[in-house]
Amino acid sequence: MSINTSEITQLVQENRRWVEPLVNEVSRVVVGQKVLVHRLLIGLLSNGHVLLEGVPGLAKTLTVRTLANSIHTGFQRLQFTPDLLPADIIGTLIYNPRDGQFTTKLGPIFSNLILADEINRAPAKVQSALLEAMQERQVTIGEQTFALPDPFLVLATQNPIEQEGTYQLPEAQLDRFMLKVHVGYPTREEERSILDAMATSAPRLGVQAVVGPDEIIRARSIVNDIYVDDRVKDYIVNIVWATRDPAAAKLKLDGMVRYGASPRATIFLTLAAKANAFIAGRGYVTPQDVKSVGLDVLRHRIGVSYEAEAESVTTEMVVEQIFAGVPVP
Numbered sequence: 378m379s380i381n382t383s384e385i386t387q388l389v390q391e392n393r394r395w396v397e398p399l400v401n402e403v404s405r406v407v408v409g410q411k412v413l414v415h416r417l418l419i420g421l422l423s424n425g426h427v428l429l430e431g432v433p434g435l436a437k438t439l440t441v442r443t444l445a446n447s448i449h450t451g452f453q454r455l456q457f458t459p460d461l462l463p464a465d466i467i468g469t470l471i472y473n474p475r476d477g478q479f480t481t482k483l484g485p486i487f488s489n490l491i492l493a494d495e496i497n498r499a500p501a502k503v504q505s506a507l508l509e510a511m512q513e514r515q516v517t518i519g520e521q522t523f524a525l526p527d528p529f530l531v532l533a534t535q536n537p538i539e540q541e542g543t544y545q546l547p548e549a550q551l552d553r554f555m556l557k558v559h560v561g562y563p564t565r566e567e568e569r570s571i572l573d574a575m576a577t578s579a580p581r582l583g584v585q586a587v588v589g590p591d592e593i594i595r596a597r598s599i600v601n602d603i604y605v606d607d608r609v610k611d612y613i614v615n616i617v618w619a620t621r622d623p624a625a626a627k628l629k630l631d632g633m634v635r636y637g638a639s640p641r642a643t644i645f646l647t648l649a650a651k652a653n654a655f656i657a658g659r660g661y662v663t664p665q666d667v668k669s670v671g672l673d674v675l676r677h678r679i680g681v682s683y684e685a686e687a688e689s690v691t692t693e694m695v696v697e698q699i700f701a702g703v704p705v706p
Contacts, residue, residue, distance in 0.1 A: 382604050385660030392599050395588040396656055402447040402584045407440045408574060409567035415656065416558045416673060417444055417532065421593060422600050422652040425555025425645060426511055426531040428496070428677070435560045437534045441492045449589040451488035451526065457499040463506035467516040481518055486510055489526055489590065493533035497546055504550055507531070511553045528593055555645045556670070557677040596655065603651040604661040608706035610647070612664055616671065617643045619699045620679050628702045633685040633695060638678035646674045664705045672696050 445452035468484035621637030623630035
């Protein structure tokens with residue numbers, strides 16, 4: 378079957394008209410952080426959860442809240458704490474002594490956009506309950522299983538500095554996040570703009586909703602149809618395989634990688650590249666799309682060895698070497 382990329386591109390351009398207005402609305406409140414907003418858009422378009430990591434005060438929570446307010450959809454913020462229980466998130470069964478029956482009270486997870494603030498402060502039981510919601514888009518309360526609304530997206534934040542009272546996220550849960558985004562400090566010029574906009578006791582944080590869930594779901598179906606050439610598919614597989622066996626890819630990473638990325642990385646790398654092409658207004662994926670999202674897709678799926686840690690080699694360095702060493706089609 379022949380693929381007409383010009384027709385797909387036309388569909389992309391017709392269905393992406395809300396992208397710039399959405400970014401502009403978020404930019405009215407959030408100064409800078411263009412990469413962060415772009416990655417949140419990729420998660421929204423490809424139905425992938427996003428983990429944001431950065432020191433406090435970098436507008437992680439503000440950006441997610443502003444993005445949610447720019448969409449006609451449900452939003453819940455969950456503040457994770459060490460004493461949180463699974464029932465506080467997914468809901469629970471309530472016993473009625475009058476008729477001896479149990480009724481189900483659904484928790485705040487039953488919304489469209491979920492901000493899991495400081496997710497690494499929650500204990501293992503809460504993480505397990507969230508894991509089912511993230512992977513299966515459903516939760517189980519008692520003997521009943523309830524489907525979550527569509528779209529459903531978890532946007533989580535964590536603080537990499539303060540470790541007291543935190544629980545390291547399990548590898549299985551980290552792997553469920555499509556992207557792990559490192560949020561950095563603003564530039565000097567951006568910080569000057571932040572001062573002008575926010576140095577008041579009542580900053581203006583209102584935005585208008587510019588897109589609805591139906592448009593997002595329609596855009597996702599277009600993202601699924603974006604064309605990926607066989608050579609680009611092979612490039613994606615070569616990248617992921619190089620994380621598992623760097624020597625076979627002729628990379629000088631001997632003894633640096635303890636374990637590589639799973640096949641889920643291959644799927645997410647392809648979906649994220651498609652979403653990146655959609656945002657750019659194209660109906661086909663280029664190797665540059667893969668490169669632009671590769672670090673955020675792979676950085677939390679690779680384990681470096683103790684020798685690498687001793688030499689201060691990070692997963693980011695490993696991923697950068699892989700992209701530099703694997704031939705581009």
